Amino acid sequence: MSYTPIQNRFWSDGWVRELNALDRYLFLYLLTNGRALLTGIYELPLDLMASESGIDAKDLRLSMLQRLEPKVYYKEGWVIIKNYPNHRVSDSPKLITGINKSFNELPKKIQEIATLYGYPIHTIPIPNSVSRNRIEENRIAIPAKADLQIVEEDSPSKKKKSRARDKVALAVMYKCYDKIEREYGVRPTETFADYLRVLESLKSIKDKDIYTMVDDALVIGKAKTLREMLTAREVDIYRQQNV
Numbered sequence: 001m002s003y004t005p006i007q008n009r010f011w012s013d014g015w016v017r018e019l020n021a022l023d024r025y026l027f028l029y030l031l032t033n034g035r036a037l038l039t040g041i042y043e044l045p046l047d048l049m050a051s052e053s054g055i056d057a058k059d060l061r062l063s064m065l066q067r068l069e070p071k072v073y074y075k076e077g078w079v080i081i082k083n084y085p086n087h088r089v090s091d092s093p094k095l096i097t098g099i100n101k102s103f104n105e106l107p108k109k110i111q112e113i114a115t116l117y118g119y120p121i122h123t124i125p126i127p128n129s130v131s132r133n134r135i136e137e138n139r140i141a142i143p144a145k146a147d148l149q150i151v152e153e154d155s156p157s158k159k160k161k162s163r164a165r166d167k168v169a170l171a172v173m174y175k176c177y178d179k180i181e182r183e184y185g186v187r188p189t190e191t192f193a194d195y196l197r198v199l200e201s202l203k204s205i206k207d208k209d210i211y212t213m214v215d216d217a218l219v220i221g222k223a224k225t226l227r228e229m230l231t232a233r234e235v236d237i238y239r240q241q242n243v
């Protein structure tokens with residue numbers, strides 16, 4: 001039998017306190033029901049949600065789930081709790097590894113939907129024992145804790161701009177992965193390093209230029225990984241020759 005611990009600050013959270021009693025109950029149910037995975041992204045049929053919570057399915061579909069946005073999204077039969085990792089009570093390496101593993105096992109389409117709605121796959125902190133100079137070996141869902149603190153301290157406008165850049169960079173990365181997979185028959189493992197490489201490249205060139213660089217590299221067999229294709233030197237050469 002498993003259980004889902006929740007931070008006791010749940011009840012004092014400003015957003016939660018503004019919910020009416022039934023919406024608050026629904027939110028707590030979505031955080032703690034038996035299907036809730038470590039990521040807070042899980043498949044849950046509407047009729048089962050209604051049966052377990054005791055709330056009419058029509059009320060769930062037409063109003064209650066919409067009122068929980070943007071904290072919770074219900075899309076294509078999947079629950080996406082955007083900040084679910086923040087509700088955990090531990091930052092143990094095993095737990096964080098489990099969160100990353102669980103996210104990467106989700107269907108690709110659901111991963112993409114979650115990231116488009118702002119799921120923080122690149123803002124889950126790692127333990128202090130993980131060296132910053134080994135960041136490229138960590139999965140895309142794991143940046144340094146210092147980076148998380150900077151994001152949290154940013155103004156709302158900076159957060160909005162940062163989120164928009166994140167979406168573009170992730171979309172470019174996934175499209176590049178699709179190109180590489182079609183060429184080599186194997187999809188690259190998603191890494192934080194690839195995300196950073198795309199984000200950095202977008203400061204110098206446009207997304208269409210990145211796609212051109214990847215296509216050219218695949219045609220001549222110059223590289224097999226996104227990091228090799230988008231080194232700072234390769235991006236700089238492309239920019240000087242074409243921009």
